[in-house]
Amino acid sequence: MEAERNAGGERLLDVQGLTKIFGALKACDGIDLSIGKGEIHALLGENGAGKSTFVKMLFGALEPAEGRIFWKGEPVDIANPGAARHLGIGMVFQHFSLFEALTAAENIMLSLDEKIPIMKVAERARELSKTYGLPLDPFAHVGDLSVGERQRIEIIRCLLQKPDLIILDEPTSVLTPQEADRLFETLETLRDEGKSILYISHRLEEVKRLCDRATVLRHGKVVAHCDPRQETAASLARMMVGDEVAAVRRLEAPGGIGEALLEARSLSRPAANPFAVPLREVDLTVRAGEVLGIAGVAGNGQGELFEALSGEIQQADAASVRIRGRDAGRMGISGRRLLGAAFVPEERLGHGAVPQMRLSENLFLSRFKTDARSLLGPLWTVRAGALTKAAKRIVEMMDVRKSGEDPEAAALSGGNLQKFIIGRELDRQPSVMIVNQPTWGVDAGAAARIRQALIDLARSGSAVLVISQDLDELFEMSDAIAVMHDGRLSAPVPISEATFEKIGLLMGGAMPERHASEALEKA
Numbered sequence: 001m002e003a004e005r006n007a008g009g010e011r012l013l014d015v016q017g018l019t020k021i022f023g024a025l026k027a028c029d030g031i032d033l034s035i036g037k038g039e040i041h042a043l044l045g046e047n048g049a050g051k052s053t054f055v056k057m058l059f060g061a062l063e064p065a066e067g068r069i070f071w072k073g074e075p076v077d078i079a080n081p082g083a084a085r086h087l088g089i090g091m092v093f094q095h096f097s098l099f100e101a102l103t104a105a106e107n108i109m110l111s112l113d114e115k116i117p118i119m120k121v122a123e124r125a126r127e128l129s130k131t132y133g134l135p136l137d138p139f140a141h142v143g144d145l146s147v148g149e150r151q152r153i154e155i156i157r158c159l160l161q162k163p164d165l166i167i168l169d170e171p172t173s174v175l176t177p178q179e180a181d182r183l184f185e186t187l188e189t190l191r192d193e194g195k196s197i198l199y200i201s202h203r204l205e206e207v208k209r210l211c212d213r214a215t216v217l218r219h220g221k222v223v224a225h226c227d228p229r230q231e232t233a234a235s236l237a238r239m240m241v242g243d244e245v246a247a248v249r250r251l252e253a254p255g256g257i258g259e260a261l262l263e264a265r266s267l268s269r270p271a272a273n274p275f276a277v278p279l280r281e282v283d284l285t286v287r288a289g290e291v292l293g294i295a296g297v298a299g300n301g302q303g304e305l306f307e308a309l310s311g312e313i314q315q316a317d318a319a320s321v322r323i324r325g326r327d328a329g330r331m332g333i334s335g336r337r338l339l340g341a342a343f344v345p346e347e348r349l350g351h352g353a354v355p356q357m358r359l360s361e362n363l364f365l366s367r368f369k370t371d372a373r374s375l376l377g378p379l380w381t382v383r384a385g386a387l388t389k390a391a392k393r394i395v396e397m398m399d400v401r402k403s404g405e406d407p408e409a410a411a412l413s414g415g416n417l418q419k420f421i422i423g424r425e426l427d428r429q430p431s432v433m434i435v436n437q438p439t440w441g442v443d444a445g446a447a448a449r450i451r452q453a454l455i456d457l458a459r460s461g462s463a464v465l466v467i468s469q470d471l472d473e474l475f476e477m478s479d480a481i482a483v484m485h486d487g488r489l490s491a492p493v494p495i496s497e498a499t500f501e502k503i504g505l506l507m508g509g510a511m512p513e514r515h516a517s518e519a520l521e522k523a
């Protein structure tokens with residue numbers, strides 16, 4: 001019935017030959033796409049395929065080099081986001097742009113094109129939140145809200161402008177399964193009202209469940225239009241990548257499980273600000289050969305745990321973090337890296353890489369202290385040759401797709417930058433690897449490659465700790481999964497005993513008082 005409605009339905013948007021060129025790269029190469037009224041249309045493609053570039057042109061944030069856009073049958077020129085909103089095109093971005101110290105209503109008010117008094121904004125936000133099942137207190141401070149609640153503000157802010165087309169860029173990548181289910185219900189309600197949605201996602205199962213049609217991009221070109229409900233996740237992935245996606249293999253470590261390489265003992269920390277979560281007596285051990293997964297609903301202390309383990313924030317108690325048997329709690333990041341540890345933070349731009357620096361410069365920045373001998377020559381001159389060689393090795397190992405020989409980090413697509421950052425750390429063959437959200441925004445093929453590389457690193461004798469909100473990913477990679485809830489870490493559940501239900505219960509706060517240490521003592 002959906003397919004019939006869309007096949008014969010009224011056309012809302014028609015795009016013909018849309019092209020965008022960056023230097024020598026055609027990021028979008030003559031893209032044709034049409035969206036009907038009341039249709040959820042998926043835009044799929046591997047990292048760097050041109051999805052973000054395409055929707056930025058629809059939203060007036062980038063100017064096309066060629067091509068035409070027809071809106072409700074009329075040719076239009078979308079010069080800026082204000083013009084897009086005026087036509088009825090709204091966008092919910094992947095990275096939220098909210099002020100933490102302000103309330104939901106204040107944030108919404110600031111972004112509106114017309115001036116509306118705050119009480120009126122709050123009232124309209126409440127109405128929308130009721131109509132679309134998006135629970136939200138307009139007077140709550142953003143800093144106190146979960147990622148899912150923040151996303152609801154963005155969606156309500158978009159709906160206030162009464163759009164006919166809503167563009168969502170990877171909306172579920174930061175949501176819990178329950179929050180994602182709720183979002184799907186909202187999107188289905190919007191569709192039933194005749195609104196159209198353009199939906200970018202790397203999660204193919206949800207695309208199959210939600211979307212009426214899909215357009216698949218590869219290297220900036222449309223390679224397929226399809227009905228995702230008639231496809232399998234594997235066939236969609238094949239269209240995107242142009243090849244089969246290899247399944248991740250989890251072989252036994254040849255040397256077996258070895259000594260403890262990463263340990264936290266009663267790791268505690270008060271909340272750094274009113275919006276942070278305190279760490280409460282966290283105990284964990286990761287041994288050589290092992291991958292330990294950390295699950296949890298966003299905002300339960302995973303970010304704080306990463307900061308404490310990586311040395312971004314130092315501990316008063318040196319023994320609360322041990323790396324390769326050495327007390328490291330008081331060391332900074334460089335000290336811990338010198339012990340053989342490597343870290344990949346969740347925030348790619350700013351934390352993981354400096355956006356305005358070239359890839360080789362970013363490599364130098366993260367390596368010059370630990371690899372001074374290979375990267376620095378006499379009188380501290382930079383060995384440019386060694387640097388270029390290492391950057392090339394990483395690009396090849398992780399299949400990083402980029403425009404130009406050595407582009408700035410900001411010019412890489414999100415997924416490709418993630419591949420480069422993970423590759424940069426793997427290239428050092430660290431003994432301890434700590435990664436927060438390893439495949440966030442990464443396509444199916446690249447995600448499999450990253451997961452396999454992390455498992456292989458563990459099997460070669462390193463200890464790997466993976467913090468992720470993607471439970472499928474943790475089940476695929478981990479030897480045991482522990483769950484963060486309200487700043488506490490559960491005992492690790494061996495993968496042979498872990499079920500989605502068991503981990504889901506722990507994520508919801510079941511047995512919060514049971515610390516890993518107590519559980520270990522009982523074991």
Ligand SMILES: Nc1ncnc2c1ncn2[C@@H]1O[C@H](COP(=O)(O)OP(=O)(O)OP(=O)(O)O)[C@@H](O)[C@H]1O
Pocket residue numbers: 022025027045046047048049050051052053054401402403410411412413414415416441443
């Ligand atoms: N400002 C820019 N300058 C130069 N190249 C760019 C710029 N923005 C994007 N690109 C390049 O254009 C190509 C398409 O990038 P885009 O971000 O549209 O991909 P994507 O399909 O959204 O990928 P992802 O799934 O990783 O987000 C990439 O090769 C990227 O490196």
